[in-house]
Amino acid sequence: MSGLNNDNEGNGDNEEFVVTPWEVRGKIDYDMLVERFGTQRVDDSLLGMIESRVGELHLQLRRGIVYSHRDFDLILKRFDEGEKFALYTGRGPSGGVHLGHMLPWFFTKWLQDNFDADLYFQMTDDEKFLFNPDLTLEDTQKFSLDNALDVMAVGLNPKKTFIMIDTRCSRTLYNLGIKFSKHVTFSTAKAVFGFKNSDNIGMIFFPTIQAMPCFLPSLVEGKNVPVLIPASIDQDPYWRVTRDVAPKIGFYKPSQLHGKLLPGLSASGKMSASQPETAIFTKDSPEEARKKIWRAFTGGRVTIEEQRKYGANPDICAVFAYYYFLFEEDDEALKERERRCKTGDLLCGDCKNDLIERIVKFLREHQKKREKMKDILDQVLIDDSFFDSRIKSAAERGFPDG
Amino acid sequence: MSGLNNDNEGNGDNEEFVVTPWEVRGKIDYDMLVERFGTQRVDDSLLGMIESRVGELHLQLRRGIVYSHRDFDLILKRFDEGEKFALYTGRGPSGGVHLGHMLPWFFTKWLQDNFDADLYFQMTDDEKFLFNPDLTLEDTQKFSLDNALDVMAVGLNPKKTFIMIDTRCSRTLYNLGIKFSKHVTFSTAKAVFGFKNSDNIGMIFFPTIQAMPCFLPSLVEGKNVPVLIPASIDQDPYWRVTRDVAPKIGFYKPSQLHGKLLPGLSASGKMSASQPETAIFTKDSPEEARKKIWRAFTGGRVTIEEQRKYGANPDICAVFAYYYFLFEEDDEALKERERRCKTGDLLCGDCKNDLIERIVKFLREHQKKREKMKDILDQVLIDDSFFDSRIKSAAERGFPDG
Numbered sequence: 152m153s154g155l156n157n158d159n160e161g162n163g164d165n166e167e168f169v170v171t172p173w174e175v176r177g178k179i180d181y182d183m184l185v186e187r188f189g190t191q192r193v194d195d196s197l198l199g200m201i202e203s204r205v206g207e208l209h210l211q212l213r214r215g216i217v218y219s220h221r222d223f224d225l226i227l228k229r230f231d232e233g234e235k236f237a238l239y240t241g242r243g244p245s246g247g248v249h250l251g252h253m254l255p256w257f258f259t260k261w262l263q264d265n266f267d268a269d270l271y272f273q274m275t276d277d278e279k280f281l282f283n284p285d286l287t288l289e290d291t292q293k294f295s296l297d298n299a300l301d302v303m304a305v306g307l308n309p310k311k312t313f314i315m316i317d318t319r320c321s322r323t324l325y326n327l328g329i330k331f332s333k334h335v336t337f338s339t340a341k342a343v344f345g346f347k348n349s350d351n352i353g354m355i356f357f358p359t360i361q362a363m364p365c366f367l368p369s370l371v372e373g374k375n376v377p378v379l380i381p382a383s384i385d386q387d388p389y390w391r392v393t394r395d396v397a398p399k400i401g402f403y404k405p406s407q408l409h410g411k412l413l414p415g416l417s418a419s420g421k422m423s424a425s426q427p428e429t430a431i432f433t434k435d436s437p438e439e440a441r442k443k444i445w446r447a448f449t450g451g452r453v454t455i456e457e458q459r460k461y462g463a464n465p466d467i468c469a470v471f472a473y474y475y476f477l478f479e480e481d482d483e484a485l486k487e488r489e490r491r492c493k494t495g496d497l498l499c500g501d502c503k504n505d506l507i508e509r510i511v512k513f514l515r516e517h518q519k520k521r522e523k524m525k526d527i528l529d530q531v532l533i534d535d536s537f538f539d540s541r542i543k544s545a546a547e548r549g550f551p552d553g
Numbered sequence: 554m555s556g557l558n559n560d561n562e563g564n565g566d567n568e569e570f571v572v573t574p575w576e577v578r579g580k581i582d583y584d585m586l587v588e589r590f591g592t593q594r595v596d597d598s599l600l601g602m603i604e605s606r607v608g609e610l611h612l613q614l615r616r617g618i619v620y621s622h623r624d625f626d627l628i629l630k631r632f633d634e635g636e637k638f639a640l641y642t643g644r645g646p647s648g649g650v651h652l653g654h655m656l657p658w659f660f661t662k663w664l665q666d667n668f669d670a671d672l673y674f675q676m677t678d679d680e681k682f683l684f685n686p687d688l689t690l691e692d693t694q695k696f697s698l699d700n701a702l703d704v705m706a707v708g709l710n711p712k713k714t715f716i717m718i719d720t721r722c723s724r725t726l727y728n729l730g731i732k733f734s735k736h737v738t739f740s741t742a743k744a745v746f747g748f749k750n751s752d753n754i755g756m757i758f759f760p761t762i763q764a765m766p767c768f769l770p771s772l773v774e775g776k777n778v779p780v781l782i783p784a785s786i787d788q789d790p791y792w793r794v795t796r797d798v799a800p801k802i803g804f805y806k807p808s809q810l811h812g813k814l815l816p817g818l819s820a821s822g823k824m825s826a827s828q829p830e831t832a833i834f835t836k837d838s839p840e841e842a843r844k845k846i847w848r849a850f851t852g853g854r855v856t857i858e859e860q861r862k863y864g865a866n867p868d869i870c871a872v873f874a875y876y877y878f879l880f881e882e883d884d885e886a887l888k889e890r891e892r893r894c895k896t897g898d899l900l901c902g903d904c905k906n907d908l909i910e911r912i913v914k915f916l917r918e919h920q921k922k923r924e925k926m927k928d929i930l931d932q933v934l935i936d937d938s939f940f941d942s943r944i945k946s947a948a949e950r951g952f953p954d955g
Contacts, residue, residue, distance in 0.1 A: 277727075277728075277731050280731060280732075280735070281731055281734070281735055288728070288731065288732060318724075318727075318728045319724075320724075321723060321724040321727040321728055322720075322721075322722075322723040322724040322727075322937055324727075325679075325720075325723040325724075325726075325727045326679075326690070326720045326723055328755070329679050329682060329683055329690065329755045330682075330690060332683070332753055332754045332755030332758070333682070333683055333753050333755055334753065335753055335754050335755075336750065336751050336752065336753055336754070337739070337748070337749075337750045337751070337752055337753075337754060337757060338750040338751060340754050341750070346739070347739075348738065348739045348740040348743070349738050349739070349740060350738065350739055351734055351735050351736065351737055351738055351739075352734045352737050352738070352739060352742050352757050352758050352760070352761060353730070353731045353734030353735055353737075353758065353761065355739060355754050355757055355758065356734070356754050356755065356757065356758035358754070359754060359755070535724055535937065
């Protein structure tokens with residue numbers, strides 16, 4: 152399956168591309184990102200280490216979708232020595248959830264299940280308010296509650312999942328945050344995040360808030376807890392700064408597993424909420440989903456005759472990418488689909504119809520689960536009082552001492 | 554008494570001086586500050602307006618110590634129309650309290666008593682931690698509790714005084730704060746506060762936190778409440794930014810009454826905690842206070858004979874300044890002391906001994922009151938839960954709507 156070279160992957164030339172926490176543009180060269188960000192490859196040796204512990208590999212690991220990391224080997228080493236890790240991932244609640252947002256959550260659930268890990272899930276309602284001139288804080292708070300239903304519908308363990316909407320936890324976040332921000336100069340923030348003088352001072356402080364869940368599990372447990380962040384690679388700048396500061400304030404550096412971004416349904420770019428026609432949202436009706444898939448960019452030929460004769464190109468096909476990333480669990484079946492595509496045996500119309508069927512089935516089930524999650528939301532949403540009681544007792548046990 | 558030209562007042566030349574919230578250096582030209590900061594003079598007409606309402610003028614108003622303002626006339630106009638104002642002042646808890654810190658608090662008590670005003674008193678433990686490399690957050694939190702005793706010992710009404718230690722209220726401060734900071738660019742913060750690229754991102758965000766008590770009374774009351782800030786003029790940069798942003802987020806601009814800084818006991822500069830020998834601290838023993846006054850800089854002559862013959866100069870005398878700012882309530886008695894000084898009738902030793910007696914008496918009484926305040930501290934210290942209950946009910950009454 153190494154042949155997949157979808158439209159978000161580099162093609163060897165040096166076209167400009169931008170990957171920051173706030174902007175993803177151009178054809179992403181994921182190999183180049185590993186060098187640019189200074190991360191490590193998820194290689195066969197690391198995959199072997201995971202498989203030997205879990206007994207299997209998640210689709211996103213098998214297919215190189217989760218392809219880069221920082222110190223995940225250290226996480227496994229500590230795990231073997233009896234130090235359980237906590238998971239941390241999150242969502243910027245600026246609107247509805249689409250499949251691109253959910254991609255890392257499916258993988259996070261797999262990690263939670265297989266490593267019996269607590270998950271701290273951050274909803275950055277403050278960030279989305281500060282960075283988006285058109286959103287009010289009330290908007291982003293409303294989206295937070297809505298999006299939390301999608302998060303939980305993935306099947307996360309409600310007893311081990313803690314959803315933090317930032318503005319409900321901001322005493323905890325700010326009070327620990329200032330200890331962190333004391334070690335981050337404007338120069339550093341500017342260099343890493345590209346802040347401009349015209350950016351507002353809330354934005355400039357915000358990386359502090361996003362760093363905090365890397366340390367909160369340690370405060371809650373009253374001892375240093377390793378933290379693993381499964382997230383798309385565009386979030387990496389946050390963790391570079393966080394890893395620099397962590398030892399200065401007495402914590403472990405957080406580790407990361409970086410995923411690729413789910414391609415959009417158009418010819419280029421990731422799935423994006425700002426281009427709704429290129430993304431499948433969790434609340435889309437079957438009809439909306441059908442229309443979007445039907446209009447998707449494929450690797451097909453101009454005429455059926457040509458396609459029967461020369462075959463199509465799955466490497467640039469948005470529809471094939473959806474099978475690859477999400478909707479074909481079976482590696483053999485995926486290979487077979489690729490073969491039939493390339494030989495002209497499978498036509499785009501049929502392939503799209505198959506996908507529509509699978510996506511509509513997924514949406515129907517997800518939408519039902521989403522509704523059910525309303526009953527458990529109160530159980531998983533935490534606020535300052537959660538930390539007040541736990542951090543106090545951690546302090547009594549003597550951590551942190553700084 | 555217009556003749557007082559103590560060592561903190563300009564002498565007409567253009568010597569360099571610096572007045573920022575974090576640094577006061579050189580001979581302060583208070584007239585020039587009015588121009589530099591763009592504030593208004595407290596003139597006879599304004600004094601008349603105050604006197605006609607209160608029936609008297611506080612020493613600091615009579616003597617031009619509180620000498621500058623922004624929109625205090627508007628505060629009085631609204632007061633006449635039935636809109637009561639709230640007071641807001643504060644303290645950066647970086648160590649013990651000295652008389653220079655207390656100067657605005659005495660005046661604040663007078664305002665509270667005479668205008669029946671709620672007082673929000675902010676203890677910026679976060680600021681002092683962020684701006685001082687040598688202080689831990691635990692240090693500044695400890696100082697906050699200690700300093701609060703000095704604040705209350707001034708005689709503030711515990712039923713109308715709300716002391717906010719920032720880290721106890723940081724959910725409230727942050728959640729309202731981000732609405733404010735969205736309107737403050739790094740350019741603005743840099744221009745107003747002189748931030749450098751090497752400053753940390755907590756410092757850069759901090760002006761947000763200091764602005765919040767200007768708006769919190771409105772949230773608590775569920776309607777726009779005028780806020781008056783009695784404080785030393787070095788804090789003015791905060792209010793310039795706050796006044797710009799206030800209408801953009803639906804609040805009144807806060808008004809200010811600016812005070813001069815209490816001179817130190819040495820030849821130049823304000824009383825400063827970083828030069829403890831130049832300041833009388835509230836915890837000083839009688840012996841420590843005696844020594845400091847005894848060594849104070851005066852306007853005396855080199856010999857007793859010369860002084861008897863030519864008189865001394867109260868305008869440059871630190872000892873006379875203490876009578877002027879704090880320890881001689883009676884204007885006639887102050888004039889008489891000035892006359893006797895200038896004519897050589899009163900020698901510095903006698904004048905110092907008088908002051909020592911008054912200061913020692915003050916310290917003894919203050920230290921007793923301070924102890925008693927431990928019993929009411931819980932009553933005046935507020936935290937996020939105070940705002941949670943009140944702001945919620947304000948929201949039910951429909952304010953703010955933005």
